[in-house]
Amino acid sequence: MISTLTLAAADVSFPVLTSLILIPILGALVVALLPGGDRAEITKLVATMASVITAGIAFWVLWEFNIDDSGFQFTESANWIEGMGISWDLGIDGISLFLVVLTAVLFPLAILAVDPHHDHTPYYAWILVLEAGVMGVFLTLDLFFFFVFFEVVLVPMYFLIGKWGHGNRQYAAMKFFIYTMAGSAMMLIGILATAFLTASATGNDLTFNLIELAEGQALAQNTARWIFVAFAVAFSVKVPLFPVHTWLPDAHTEAPTAGSVILAGVMLKLGTYGFLRFGLYLFPEASVYFAPVMMTLGVIGIIYGAIAATMQKDLKRLVAYSSIAHLGFIVLGTFALNTEGIEGGILQMVNHGISTGALFLLVGMIYERRHTRMISELGGLQKAAPYMAGVFTVVMLSSIGLPGLNGFPGEFLTLLGAFNANRWFAIVAASGVILAALYLLWAYQRVFHGPAEGENAEMADLRPAEWATMLPLLALIVFMGIYPKPVLERMEPAVDALVEHIEDKVPGFTEPVANVRTADDAEKHGDDDDHSEDGDEGDHE
């Protein structure tokens, strides 16, 4: 459209980011208010259109995004409650850009791929509300609204699991809701404490603006650490990290396929994204202080998730546990606190969304046909459904992290970052990669190989509509595996700025980078004028 105005794109008057939130909400309203009862086709059409338009806008944002700008772009600001310093601040930077795009891609696919079988109207309405909420979390720059969106996504997901889920769905929905709400309860205290204590320390007006609070850093060291813990509790539940992960297997397993795709694809990222924005950016000192703890939890998640996944009898539960392992990688990379680790973490967030989303879709397709997810009841599916087996293989290999597919660059960068920060973490985490190969290959073997008996022998292969949902994901898997540069170069300025922010605000902290630099690395850091010279790095504990 107005691609010539690349630089001016940031100040076009059309509220692009707001529309990313509002269009799904409008779609939900249209779906909910459509007259004439439960009409599956029309509601699905409206829902698809709303999510496709949202995706279109997201791609436009991606197209217009200024690669060289490390700050927030497309910013919008409007007062909401002046007395409390709460405003509708939106912005997007290299960290949130790809999460927004991921959200915009996964929702239409999830809507198209799976039919709810009953109560179509509320189903599509809730999915669209969910999309709006997730977009809001990634776009907002105001702590109050972050909390609002972070909480509001619980409601649609609660209904998706509770009403359209399988088996023990009410228990799973309840557990999911209570767990997350209890976690974010602490975050609300943290947000309020941040705002009020900052206001009283600086004497300025009360503000919930993320940038002002993060650049100001007015809190005392000990206070900031306490508040960081409050935030970390909420994010750890959402990620989920090891001791508070037990809601995830239940929720993922009992959720309907679309719910699982969205839950794994984007909702878990709310936690890891939260760690980046509200951990590292808002509380740099506390992040440095707690980094060893967080990395340990990440590594525990990797190993524990992998071992637990190996033991599962239910294919969907296996994928759910594999999520815990993958999210462990993301946390590990994030708290490595160097460019490689954080970039790897973000890349991994996107990759996990694509490949685990695709895995859940495939498991859903198997369940639709066979009405079981028990690995023991499946077998030899590749004879009846060779194409599905092929697609499953690619997706699975991407999840394992095979070079050439999208899982590899993320995992590699994460491990590199972790190695530079503390090599022992990286060494233990690397064994998680091997375990991933173990549980996924073993599951694949049991499900697709072997003799096909009974219904397994007559299972239908991928239908055209299913191809249509899988092909975009396969394309992304291959593209990002072979050529991740367009993604990396867009996130790099923001990540560099974040690392510099931490170095800037935390006395005595320097980015943990490798002692021996490759030529590529030196070139990359040559652009930055300040920290390329301070050669002595050490562990930051």
Next chain:
Amino acid sequence: MSLVSLLAQVDVIEFDTPSVDWVILTPLLILSVGSLLMLMFASLLRNLGSTIFSLVTALIGFATAGMAVWLWWVRFEGGDAATSTLAGAISFDGFGLFLTVVIALAVALSALLADDYLSREDLDQGPELYVLLMLSGAGGIIMAMSNDLIVLFLGLEILSIAVYILAAMHVRRIQSLEAGMKYFVLGAFSSAFFLYGIALIYGATGSTNLIDIKNFLAGSVLTDDALLLAGFAMLLVGLAFKVAAVPFHFWTPDVYEGAPTPVVAYMASGVKVAGFAAIIRVFVLTFDQYRLDWQPVIYVLAVLSLLVGSFLAIVQTNVKRMLAYSSVSHAGFILVGVQAATDRGTAAVLFYLAAYTFMVIGSFGVLTVAGGKGDSSHTLDDYKGLSDRSPFLAFALMIFLFAQAGVPLTTGFFAKFAVISAAIDARSFWLGVIAMVAAAVAAFLYLRVIVAMFFSSDHDDDLVPAEGVADDAEADAPGKIDVPPGATIAITLCLLATVVFGVWPGPIDDFARDAIPRLVAEATALGN
């Protein structure tokens, strides 16, 4: 005093009655005179139906609220015009007006709910319920505007005595009579405590007027404040009973369960609002200097209410009892705002009270309709599949319950946000943490009801509840519920208020923030 001076001045007759600013009193007068007129007309015109009374009551309620808003508009838009009248016994400030609006709306909405209830339960012989409702509301407004402990007590009694009768209104239900009796006996006790507290305060300070008390305490150091502190305790007992704060909450579940549901809607909103109005006026405002003495007590009451309310709520199986315990937990939340004892805290309490009024009247409004004839189908099982029987009721109750749980984009969220902000601002971090834990616990309870309403109509192979089968056998449509017009209006209004001000809380928040209670002596000094 004036009598003595009158006798002394024989030739010049100068009798100074307290000046009365009638304009200030208009909201109160509309409500109380309206109720008396209704009583009169009802006895003159015998064949008036309940619907007329209900509509007139709602109109009077809305008129009262509208009058208060108008007064705010003409007196306060230009600046703070707080004053007092009737010899300093009634204060005129934003705080009083704000709560007048809230209480009047509670009266109007409850009256709309009552219409169909009365005809359904065959109780629609006369206007008693509406008259008592309005009188009780008038008492609440007096409490919100009072500037004198005696006036406060008058308001409290006008409010309470009407509610004692209202609780026992369903004469054919033994539980309703029990509720009325229980509420009356315990309420009378608490009123006695309150009155004794006034006496002790009078003994300690020499006045019942809040302005005089405050001035006295500001100007003198008490060598022995035992009398004063005992007075605090007594007053607090009386008021904590009205707002159902733990440990003075024991009546709540029984009375809420037994009393007619529209009356419960009013008890949970109007009565609680008036009680908190008094707590703010007396403690936060008048005994400001002694906050170090009473704040810890409020702190403890808040913690107990939050925890006891939330934890006992989740083990209930009767939805009315659940909401009774949840109202205890809400009282705890509001006390969190009181405990801050700051302007921010007061504004938060006001916002909470306004938001809570709509949430709770809406909730009990749905219960009124869903309870069915006899007002007794309130177990969790009775709410199973409500979404099929009445999508509107189920959707409305879902929104109200999410609001009570504090889910964002409802007023309930911003209310909780405001009180916890006030607590954090006052550095009561742990109180905030406890409140949020209680909120998470309480969420479980609300979800249980939502689960029952939405998730129990099973679509796949799960077992269908036996009673559902029986219903289907009887009629093809499983017992659709017709929502009567009065209830529809009331529930829709509550729904709109909860959602619209949840998304856009600015207007109410501004109103609450400007509505700071004031103790201002009368502008025109009394004759000396």
